[in-house]
Amino acid sequence: MSKKIVGITLIVLTVAVAIAGYVSVTWADKFTKEDQERWQAEFMTVVKAGRELWTSPTLGTNGVACAQCHPNAANTHPETYPKFQQQIGRVIGLRDMINWCLQHPLEGKAIDVNDPKMVALEAYVTYERRGVALDPGKH
Amino acid sequence: MKTLLSGTLVLAALLGLTAAGVDNAQGVSPPLGLPPVPIPEANPQTPEKVALGEKLFNDKRFSSTGQVNCAECHKAEKALTDSPLSVSQGINKLTGTRNAPTVVNAAYFKTAFWDGRSPSLEDQALHPFVNPVEMGLKDHQPILDIVRSDPDYVKAFQAVFVKQGEAVTMTEVTQAIAAFERTKVSGNSPFDRWYFGKEEDALNPAQKRGFELFVNQGRCVSCHLIEQTQALFTDNRFHNIGVGINNIKSDIPALAGEFIKAGATASEVDVKVLTDKRTSELGRLAVSKSMEDIGSFKTPTLRNVAVTAPYMHDGSVKTLRDAVVHYNNGGVTKKGDPVNDFLSSGIRPLNLSDAQVDDLVAFLESLTSPEFAQLAQATADSKKEK
């Protein structure tokens, strides 16, 4: 390589490094403790929303709330999903069982998977079950 | 450790199932949508035994009048029922209290009869012979006399069981009949081809909508099982869905108490439930003596239901639409009637619209196996003519 090209390459590289050092957001693995705490807090707002729904008498049509049979989301076994759900006759995920409960004990309508209510319910249920090992398929 | 153990058990079960998959009625795979036929170890299938069973099934001499055979209520041309009769007719056209269930796919039930009073096909075959409103024999001796002396039977029993004379008993007779019945399995319906065979066009749009209702709003799937790899359409359990029980509501305490005090044997139960309509409505209580089973009857399979009208244990529900409407009403035939106190807790009003009811009926019609397709067409045509 000619000295000139080497020289220009070096200058370009140096400038690039300087710019990169100045504009640090291009590094994917750079997030801070504050970021983590902020994101965890974001998550907890959805958990809180899920808790509101969990105790709400308006999810179905008969005034029954999830919390009446599942205080603190107990006995929902989210760690066992997906599994063969006997009442439905096929392997399903947690959200399908939530919809089953909405339709049957709560005599309401299923909610769409994209509805923010669904992820809020899932967030609350799994949060109350945190720490329990996954056991997919367990009846 | 527990997970490892249960995982190993599941694996072992799967392997066992695979091995059994080849061992069925006639060495062929079960029909699409059905698991292998359960064959008891004590009664293996052979073509000769099946043929003998068929002969016994059709033999009219095993009745007091010489006019009634098993086929009287389980006619080959009627998908092994006596449709359109509500309740069956035995000797001298005497009527009982129960609708004849189809023999088709009966091999998959864990008990026989609407109240499950019989634990097997072999045991079931014993009872109609000696029931006063079915074949009317006093005991099984006339049957034994015939099979021990008729040359064709003597030859057949010798070939199949290596037995003759006194050694030929009702055990051998009923084993042969049961073996024949175990060949009467049929799946491969349009539903099976669509659900298990992944044939997109096997069902029309109404039937597909009906399927969605069957597994969601209609709640049917919880008792009329459809599973991941098979669909028996029955949970083999007993439920009170509010048919017939309303006729004896105020009599329940007296009827139940009397019945239990009598301490009836199995055969006595068989006679009583077919000859006394009011006792018949007690359902499985007559067998289990448990409060749990007041007015409960076995979940039948829905396969081929389009050709087995009329419906329910007493044949009181005439059409599929009537059946769906009964469920839609929450377990009463006339909307708004009070439900009985012992109604199964899975039954409740469904809030289906008329169009949804039609779709569910369309779905039920898709459960007819190809061998009965013509019969289904003829049944539908004759209804249109009316």
Next chain:
Amino acid sequence: MTPGTVTRRDFIKGAGALAAASLLPVTSVELAFADPAENFTFAYISDSHIQQIKGAEFVRNWDRGLIRAVAEANLLTPKPDFVMFGGDLGQLGKKEELDHGAEMLSKLNYKLHCVMGEHDYYLDLGEYWSKLFGPQHYSWDHKGVHFIVLNSILTNDDWTLRRWPTPEQRMLEMAGLDNPNGSPFMVGEKQRDWLKKDLESVKKETPIVLFSHSPIQKIYKGWNFWTDDAEDVQALLQPFDTVNVVYGHVHQIQYNQIGNIAFNAVMATAWPWPYPQTYAQAESHLPKLTVPMNRANPFFERDATGWQFIGVDTGRVAVHYRLTNNTDRTVAFNRTKGRPEDIDYQDKAKEIPPQDHY
């Protein structure tokens, strides 16, 4: 018989009366008692939670539970001596709910005694309930047994009288089992004084059966499976030879022995509750003795609900749980071990899969 196994003979005195009382004539069961007249049964229906949706529309599920329990209780042969209602007749203590529930209970063919539950109490402090059913705590004697009913769902005056802006709000807050705004149950000093006086005239050998809504134990505070002054109440009962506490509120099978007191929980007719140990984030103290009730199938709304008939023989209580859509269970007093036990499943080796699902 291998040593250490439980035999039916350990139970026969308690459970014998019960086997009889399920549609079988009494003569078909052997009762080997000194004086058959001393032994009797009573029915126990509890926790119906009749819930109004609007107007004359009530949650059908809970209505069906109470209707079935009443219809089945009326079929008992031989007839029970009386029937208890264990509390929580309504869900929010409304007049409509209590009336609707009382109407269903009126179909029972036996004399009815009622226990107060928190869902009946916190709307109007039991005013309407008392109009329907009488005093909130009382006692009576029957066939040599001293029966006591306590209102054990009270809480401190501050929470009850000053904390909430409206009675409706107060009721709503207490209605949520897992509501952190709730307040622990107690019998309270006034009733403990009444109990002390009541027991003064009871002989040491007289069997005592105490009916309470809360457990008179400390099981799990987060769900108010709790009586704050449990030890004080237990101390008052300590001098007596044979004491049984029967409690509701928990909507599940529980049983325990503390000192001289045998504890038995009853089922709800409305809906089951999970065992506290299924809440992964909290420590609870479910009596180790208890073999859990069988796993429920939520499609069958009555599964894991039920009612019970209770036999009293020579002062010991045996509870037969009539569990709809499920296998009935019997918990009777094991005289050899001196504690209540499940007559079929107490031995771990006899457990069936539906009892092991956590």
